[in-house]
Amino acid sequence: MSAAVRPEAGPVVAVGGAAIDRTPAPVKDWAIREFGTNDKLVLQLGILAVLALLALVLGLVALRRRLVGAAGVLLFGVIGALAATGRPDSTGFRDAFPSLAGSVVGAGLLYGLSGRLATASTSDVDRADAPPSSGDVSSADRPAPAEWNRRGFVVAATVAAAASAGVGALGKSFNASRGKEAVASREAVELPAPASPARAVPGGAQVRVPGVSSFTTSNKDFYRVDTALVVPKVNADTWSLRIRGEGVTRATRLSFADLLGRELIERDITLTCVSNEVGGPYVGNARWLGVRLADLLTECGVVPPSRGGLADQLVARSVDGMTIGTPVDDVMDGRDAMLALGMNGRPLPFTHGFPVRMLVPGLYGYVSACKWIEDIELTTFDAYDPYWVKRDWARRAPIKTQSRIDTPKPFARPKAGTVMVAGVAWAQHRGIDKVEVRVDDGPWRSADLAAEDTRDTWRQWSYPWRATPGGHTLTVRATDRTGAVQTARRTRTIPDGASGRHSVVVTVD
Numbered sequence: 001m002s003a004a005v006r007p008e009a010g011p012v013v014a015v016g017g018a019a020i021d022r023t024p025a026p027v028k029d030w031a032i033r034e035f036g037t038n039d040k041l042v043l044q045l046g047i048l049a050v051l052a053l054l055a056l057v058l059g060l061v062a063l064r065r066r067l068v069g070a071a072g073v074l075l076f077g078v079i080g081a082l083a084a085t086g087r088p089d090s091t092g093f094r095d096a097f098p099s100l101a102g103s104v105v106g107a108g109l110l111y112g113l114s115g116r117l118a119t120a121s122t123s124d125v126d127r128a129d130a131p132p133s134s135g136d137v138s139s140a141d142r143p144a145p146a147e148w149n150r151r152g153f154v155v156a157a158t159v160a161a162a163a164s165a166g167v168g169a170l171g172k173s174f175n176a177s178r179g180k181e182a183v184a185s186r187e188a189v190e191l192p193a194p195a196s197p198a199r200a201v202p203g204g205a206q207v208r209v210p211g212v213s214s215f216t217t218s219n220k221d222f223y224r225v226d227t228a229l230v231v232p233k234v235n236a237d238t239w240s241l242r243i244r245g246e247g248v249t250r251a252t253r254l255s256f257a258d259l260l261g262r263e264l265i266e267r268d269i270t271l272t273c274v275s276n277e278v279g280g281p282y283v284g285n286a287r288w289l290g291v292r293l294a295d296l297l298t299e300c301g302v303v304p305p306s307r308g309g310l311a312d313q314l315v316a317r318s319v320d321g322m323t324i325g326t327p328v329d330d331v332m333d334g335r336d337a338m339l340a341l342g343m344n345g346r347p348l349p350f351t352h353g354f355p356v357r358m359l360v361p362g363l364y365g366y367v368s369a370c371k372w373i374e375d376i377e378l379t380t381f382d383a384y385d386p387y388w389v390k391r392d393w394a395r396r397a398p399i400k401t402q403s404r405i406d407t408p409k410p411f412a413r414p415k416a417g418t419v420m421v422a423g424v425a426w427a428q429h430r431g432i433d434k435v436e437v438r439v440d441d442g443p444w445r446s447a448d449l450a451a452e453d454t455r456d457t458w459r460q461w462s463y464p465w466r467a468t469p470g471g472h473t474l475t476v477r478a479t480d481r482t483g484a485v486q487t488a489r490r491t492r493t494i495p496d497g498a499s500g501r502h503s504v505v506v507t508v509d
């Protein structure tokens with residue numbers, strides 16, 4: 001049912017999505033932490049489990065009170081419909097259809113079937129109550145309805161189950177074929193060579209210590225954070241991007257071929273999520289290929305506010321209704337803000353925004369990195385609050401200077417002697433100047449900095465520690481090129497990113 005409309009509008013996805021939208025930030029952070037990228041699967045399974053339980057309860061209720069049972073099913077349809085239409089990507093009533101239609105059919109079935117079952121069991125009771133003296137009455141002489149009704153129930157229920165499975169399968173295959181076009185369009189992409197290639201990553205950028213992150217994160221290992229329960233499968237051949245709004249003198253619509261045909265830049269950029277806890281995994285570094293966004297905006301007549309332009313906020317919209325607001329000044333100040341088409345030499349994976357996503361070095365993903373982008377609107381911070389800002393996250397969010405110990409792992413038991421402590425530090429677009437390590441309450445000692453790739457990428461570091469037996473706490477801090485030292489003050493991720501220092505406790509044997 002839902003499958004044939006939009007997978008995103010199905011009751012489970014809609015309720016799940018609405019749950020995500022309404023989940024208080026601490027709970028959301030907790031869920032992301034506990035379940036990692038599996039949190040969405042956990043959520044969907046949870047909803048299905050709750051639905052199964054409710055179906056059981058409603059079924060039992062329906063045996064006694066058919067109308068109440070049926071009304072219960074309808075109520076769930078209404079909840080699903082409200083959830084679907086309330087999602088950021090809702091296209092209106094169309095999205096309410098799967099839940100409503102499904103629940104009307106379901107309620108009708110429950111009403112009809114429970115009626116049959118009720119007559120069947122009443123007849124059974126009648127028969128059991130029949131006087132034994134009438135033992136000569138053969139079953140053939142018994143009134144047929146009981147048998148017929150029980151068989152009728154089984155037949156009708158089977159037909160209903162088969163029909164709903166059939167409708168589900170039809171919808172799935174319909175979607176699969178839509179998905180197939182998107183997959184084919186992605187497979188057909190041939191990424192052109194960049195007019196402005198990235199320089200080779202310096203050999204010394206990767207610290208040769210086991211357990212340290214790889215300098216370039218593979219597409220497969222790159223973290224994923226988004227609100228999409230169903231990954232949007234966009235067909236690049238029919239996709240287009242609109243640029244419009246305040247101060248745009250030449251509104252534009254660009255196709256994927258238009259973007260591929262332009263001068264492309266290739267850059268290493270480290271992306272970080274504002275939901276990343278101190279020491280957390282939501283940071284990754286990739287080689288991106290794309291179109292310089294500032295050039296496109298200039299062609300459209302956009303002037304940054306620092307030079308008298310009207311719009312100070314660029315709002316990017318995705319095909320799934322996400323809205324992400326970025327300062328126009330940041331996009332146009334000379335940094336390598338881009339509309340990315342390629343990631344590590346491949347077209348963007350669907351999970352990372354195929355066909356096109358935005359990237360702005362130095363800003364957290366939720367204020368810069370719109371995936372599956374299809375619309376750019378120039379506006380003001382006063383006039384519009386995007387998705388996460390409506391949910392109490394900061395309007396502006398430059399990435400905070402952070403560092404992480406990759407090795408040793410928490411509660412490791414290294415042998416006494418020289419233990420290599422190593423990890424990564426980042427302060428995108430400012431650059432890392434220094435990393436220091438402290439053992440217990442001792443003095444801060446400078447770590448060895450690996451070669452810098454660019455100031456938009458993370459930087460690795462290592463520190464040979466003379467480890468003595470016993471329990472020890474290792475702490476790291478970074479200093480960025482503005483001279484700012486990573487603060488010790490711990491804050492939550494909301495509203496503008498976690499601050500504080502990463503510590504690891506180990507026991508040296």
Ligand SMILES: Nc1nc2c(c(=O)[nH]1)N[C@H]1C(S)=C(S)[C@@H](COP(=O)(O)O)O[C@H]1N2
Nearest residue numbers: 223224225226227273318322365366369371
């Ligand atoms: N359409 C869309 N784009 C999005 C998001 C989203 O939920 N929907 N999440 C943003 C956030 S919070 C981050 S941190 C980055 C993560 O990008 P990645 O999943 O490719 O690592 O995407 C950003 N772009």
Ligand SMILES: [Mo]
Nearest residue numbers: 273274365366
């Ligand atoms: Mo994020």
